[in-house]
Amino acid sequence: MYKMASITLITGGSRSGKSFFAQRLAEEIGGSRLFLATCPVTDEEMAERIRRHIIDRQAGGWETVEEQIEIADRLSAAGGYRVVLVDCLSLWVNNCMYEAHLRAEAMDEDRISEKTVDLVATARNHPGDVIFVTNEVGMGIVPDNSHARLYRDLLGRCNQHVAAASDSVYLVSCGIPLQIKGNDDAL
Amino acid sequence: MYKMASITLITGGSRSGKSFFAQRLAEEIGGSRLFLATCPVTDEEMAERIRRHIIDRQAGGWETVEEQIEIADRLSAAGGYRVVLVDCLSLWVNNCMYEAHLRAEAMDEDRISEKTVDLVATARNHPGDVIFVTNEVGMGIVPDNSHARLYRDLLGRCNQHVAAASDSVYLVSCGIPLQIKGNDDAL
Amino acid sequence: MYKMASITLITGGSRSGKSFFAQRLAEEIGGSRLFLATCPVTDEEMAERIRRHIIDRQAGGWETVEEQIEIADRLSAAGGYRVVLVDCLSLWVNNCMYEAHLRAEAMDEDRISEKTVDLVATARNHPGDVIFVTNEVGMGIVPDNSHARLYRDLLGRCNQHVAAASDSVYLVSCGIPLQIKGNDDAL
Numbered sequence: 001m002y003k004m005a006s007i008t009l010i011t012g013g014s015r016s017g018k019s020f021f022a023q024r025l026a027e028e029i030g031g032s033r034l035f036l037a038t039c040p041v042t043d044e045e046m047a048e049r050i051r052r053h054i055i056d057r058q059a060g061g062w063e064t065v066e067e068q069i070e071i072a073d074r075l076s077a078a079g080g081y082r083v084v085l086v087d088c089l090s091l092w093v094n095n096c097m098y099e100a101h102l103r104a105e106a107m108d109e110d111r112i113s114e115k116t117v118d119l120v121a122t123a124r125n126h127p128g129d130v131i132f133v134t135n136e137v138g139m140g141i142v143p144d145n146s147h148a149r150l151y152r153d154l155l156g157r158c159n160q161h162v163a164a165a166s167d168s169v170y171l172v173s174c175g176i177p178l179q180i181k182g183n184d185d186a187l
Numbered sequence: 188m189y190k191m192a193s194i195t196l197i198t199g200g201s202r203s204g205k206s207f208f209a210q211r212l213a214e215e216i217g218g219s220r221l222f223l224a225t226c227p228v229t230d231e232e233m234a235e236r237i238r239r240h241i242i243d244r245q246a247g248g249w250e251t252v253e254e255q256i257e258i259a260d261r262l263s264a265a266g267g268y269r270v271v272l273v274d275c276l277s278l279w280v281n282n283c284m285y286e287a288h289l290r291a292e293a294m295d296e297d298r299i300s301e302k303t304v305d306l307v308a309t310a311r312n313h314p315g316d317v318i319f320v321t322n323e324v325g326m327g328i329v330p331d332n333s334h335a336r337l338y339r340d341l342l343g344r345c346n347q348h349v350a351a352a353s354d355s356v357y358l359v360s361c362g363i364p365l366q367i368k369g370n371d372d373a374l
Numbered sequence: 375m376y377k378m379a380s381i382t383l384i385t386g387g388s389r390s391g392k393s394f395f396a397q398r399l400a401e402e403i404g405g406s407r408l409f410l411a412t413c414p415v416t417d418e419e420m421a422e423r424i425r426r427h428i429i430d431r432q433a434g435g436w437e438t439v440e441e442q443i444e445i446a447d448r449l450s451a452a453g454g455y456r457v458v459l460v461d462c463l464s465l466w467v468n469n470c471m472y473e474a475h476l477r478a479e480a481m482d483e484d485r486i487s488e489k490t491v492d493l494v495a496t497a498r499n500h501p502g503d504v505i506f507v508t509n510e511v512g513m514g515i516v517p518d519n520s521h522a523r524l525y526r527d528l529l530g531r532c533n534q535h536v537a538a539a540s541d542s543v544y545l546v547s548c549g550i551p552l553q554i555k556g557n558d559d560a561l
Binding site for chain 3: 199200201202203204323324325326327328330332335338339360361362363365
């Protein structure tokens with residue numbers, strides 16, 4: 001049912017169980033697995049939480065690499081792993097937006113599209129499976145804050161590119177994954 | 188198609204028609220039905236609206252009991268009803284969070300998980316069907332407000348526990364219910 | 375698979391690809407097509423973007439009419455078109471709310487229901503297909519702002535009326551359309 005060398009996108013709201021589902025999916029594939037964590041370390045409490053997550057995942061056979069921006073490079077260097085799980089694109093887009101701000105560079109839908117198209121090409125070249133986790137953030141009221149509006153647009157654009165290139169896409173709500181692309185085998 | 192003594196979770200956005208669908212589902216089951224309302228009475232206008240809703244439901248054969256916090260106790264005492272509809276978990280989690288604040292007690296994901304696991308065990312012991320209504324609140328932008336962020340996490344955790352224990356889960360959008368768990372019979 | 379003279383509703387979050395999907399759907403039907411745009415022109419930048427969109431659509435065989443409020447009238451006058459695409463109901467509800475505010479008229483769920491029921495009746499009388507695009511805005515945290523809360527309620531109510539009258543309803547996430555109503559033929 002699960003194809004070799006496939007790309008999967010898992011989206012959902014916050015605390016929807018999407019990361020848990022992504023890890024279970026990767027563990028079902030079996031073989032060596034890399035967790036590519038995009039979460040920025042903002043303070044000591046966060047650093048401590050991240051350390052505990054790394055140790056928890058080791059028990060499940062995972063190695064972890066942390067990278068906030070250059071995830072295509074890390075994915076490119078991870079050819080030896082049967083599965084790479086990127087968790088998550090929503091923080092990656094946030095990090096890219098923040099980095100562009102620090103460097104006084106422009107960040108818009110064209111720029112994030114370019115970066116995402118690169119990422120997707122790298123994922124296609126990965127000899128094993130790649131699973132991306134992202135967030136659905138566009139189903140609330142339009143935010144007052146213009147940065148939040150830009151972020152919503154950037155992430156929406158990124159998610160569309162990755163979903164178009166994915167063999168399977170899941171929308172998770174209340175911990176229940178709903179396959180919205182690639183479920184032909186299931187019928 | 189509808190199993191005896193099943194647990195159902197109905198989620199969706201605000202004004203998505205989830206409560207209407209829940210009531211229709213309960214009425215299709217038939218038999219005696221109890222509406223367990225968790226809505227806090229915040230002012231006289233609200234009290235008046237609640238009174239009208241109670242009368243409206245009476246016309247549809249419903250009895251109503253109002254309880255903001257101890258819904259497991261009320262469910263436990265409702266063994267005589269063929270169907271109990273709990274509307275809604277999203278206000279219950281809100282009420283639990285507010286009560287903990289008033290009592291200067293901690294409220295976190297572990298605490299709400301504990302309370303939800305209790306609630307689910309009680310639902311399983313109910314001789315008839317139990318239908319829970321909740322809200323999907325995690326698909327917007329991360330709120331600025333730290334209370335809102337905690338609430339999102341608590342409700343997400345609660346929803347995952349209830350969905351895991353449910354025979355059927357529905358996601359409602361635009362008044363259309365989409366069964367995301369337990370629709371094997373339908374295929 | 376696609377019925378003559380059908381009504382379709384397409385919902386989703388912001389930047390979910392719902393408008394793109396709606397246009398593709400209309401183009402697959404073929405024949406003459408009208409784009410009924412409800413977007414208010416707020417400044418010169420917006421006016422310029424709208425002009426570019428109109429030209430882009432002309433290349434795809436579309437004519438465009440702009441109307442912020444009286445979309446039922448425009449739909450009624452568009453009987454000659456094989457397909458009319460209304461993009462979008464979310465801005466229409468916003469425009470109706472704003473107009474009521476300017477005129478110091480009441481706007482509530484009953485009022486928007488009345489206007490939506492009129493619109494739906496007009497869509498049913500259209501000899502060809504009508505496709506409505508809307509937004510899912512109710513899956514985030516309850517907004518602090520009372521106007522935003524009212525807007526959420528009005529749009530939720532509008533979406534329910536249109537979905538009930540539609541032959542097909544799609545929920546779009548990450549550019550992937552999920553048919554939540556009317557997919558019986560597909561099984």
